[in-house]
Amino acid sequence: MLSISEGDIHGSLQKVVANTSENPEEPSTEYLFQQSRSVSLFYKFTKGHKYLVIPRRMKSSAGNNVPNKKYVIALRTKTKVSSKDVVVRIVRLDKDNAVFKNLTLFHAGTLTSLTTVYQIKDGNNVFRTYRGDNLCKGRKEHNAKFELVI
Structure with a gap:
């Protein structure tokens, strides 16, 4: 599952505004884990906000509990990522962050650059x-x- 959260550009408080669903063009605010190799969603990011794109996976008794699972995130944009209006940083949230407990409002906390x-x-x-x-x-x-x- 992918979650997208939005917050104030200078603050830490984030709100989950979209999660993947069966239809990429209709993201959901509900947490819906799907058994799938890949997921996608369309979302319009607006200037003046800080967003987090959060990859998620559900732990299972079938062994999907590898701590460092590799994944690929692709961004398709109309605006060049190299423009001065867009900053894309690669960061890690703390593993105990409240968003991983399916809370809609959470503090981003300390973001570790990767x-x-x-x-x-x-x-x-x-x-x-x-x-x-x-x-x-x-x-x-x-x-x-x-x-x-x-």
Whole structure:
């Protein structure tokens, strides 16, 4: 499941405003875990707010309890992520954060910056690979295994 929370740009208080549902074009405010390999949702982010995109998974007795599960998050935007109006940071919430107890209102608390590999598609539809904690300030990765051409 993906959750999106919205809050004041300078504050810590966040409110969950959207969760994935069966239809990506109709996100829900309800918490609905789906048994699926992938989930998606459409959401319009507006200027002047701080958003968190929170990947979630439900623990199970079938062994889906690996502490460091790998995942991919893709953002499709009309505005360039490199524009001065958009800042995308890669952060981690504390594992005991109230949002993971399915609360709608929660304090973001201390956000830990994460350095990871990410890709940005250029104007020629070529993915360029970077490593960093911010989608504007990453270091170019020259690793052919990450480069994809569509």
